Amino acid sequence: MTQQHPEGPVARPDLVEVVVGALGRPHGIRGDVAIDLRTDEPERRFVDGAVLRVEGSTRVLTVESTRWHSGRLLARFEELLDRTAVEGARGLVLVTDVPADEVPEDEGEYYDRQLVGLAVETTDGRPVGRVRDVLHPGPQDLLEIETGAGTRLVPFVEALVPEVDLAAGRVLVVDVPGLLSDLPDEPGPTGTSA
Secondary structure, eight states, X not given: OOEEETTEEEOOTXXXXXXXXXXXXXXXXXXEEEEEEOOSOXXXXXXXXXXXXXXXXXXXXXEEEEEEETTEEXXXXXXXXXXXXXXXXXXXXXXXXXXXXXXXXXXXXXXXXXXXXXXXXXXXXXXEEEEEEEEXXXXXXXXXXXXXXXXXXXXXXXXXXXXXETTTTEEEEOOOTTTSSOOXXXXXXXXXXX
């Protein structure tokens, strides 16, 4: 956990800050708020009594309770007493500190921070570049890979990324045409003109 000092939080090297969600629309009049999740493990991050920070500030929100409603996580925070307070907090991004060596509960799952910086190689061993970021634009996560030829976005699916080896510090990617490099220009029509 980040220690508080009069000058602000003091970082600890054994902890990393992770974004877990953002406050969405109010639900009802008693202070429930829909959470726009930014974590695959809401049951670990939004437990009753969890103290979450507002990104970029020292403000904290304490989880009073949570429940699922129509596929969305609803939370109530001790500091947001009613709908008006929730409306004023809408859009705030919530973060928490987790142990740097923490891993997901499910095998084959990875935290973004574990993937960023890994070397990228093709399945035949050719170096490609490094993972610069992990993007979550919709139903399919993307690896943003910095190559010598520029940035490439690779869908993070087993068919294209068959191996993640954290111990070796690398990710293997299948080199399909156009994925890691530009396709060669199509040859123009051949023949003679009249």
